[in-house]
Amino acid sequence: MSFLGLFRRNDPHSLAAPYALDALEPDERRRFEKHLKTCDRCTAEVRELAEDAVRLAWSAAAPPPLAMRDRVLAAIRTTPQDPAPAAVREQRLPGQLPPHVWGTQPLPPRTR
Template sequence: MSLFDRLGRRGEVHSLAAPYALDALEPAERVRFERHLRGCGRCRAEVRELAEDAVRLAWSTAAPPP
């Protein structure tokens, strides 16, 4: 049983927003979560915020001195 199935049975599909934003889902789970995203504004907003946070974190790393 996939992670998507296990979480879906418990009503916790929303907890896949972070792994989705970090590209950490298996391909089949990613497709299923994207299908879920089409109808879930809450998850779309969370994915957008998490993706923005990931970009900010990536840009906040200290650059080596010249």
């Protein structure tokens, strides 16, 4: 859904609500953000609408079932993981995980 037609009609103020809900296309978003730099009215409206959206989301939020954490952890323990591709295991660049993380070498000894 594009709100660009509204912006083209020289009514950038009408884009505050879709902006607050992250519903603008990238080009529309950039144009409206440029407008926001000079329009205190839209800045305040976006802030209020974003706060209302958060309150609405929290009012509909439900806590997870008590056993969900246990079920997720059990599924993690029993779900097989795919091994890393050989090319990734053999190549280690600075900042990447060490080979023992990939399972290609034993764990290094622990020191304190």
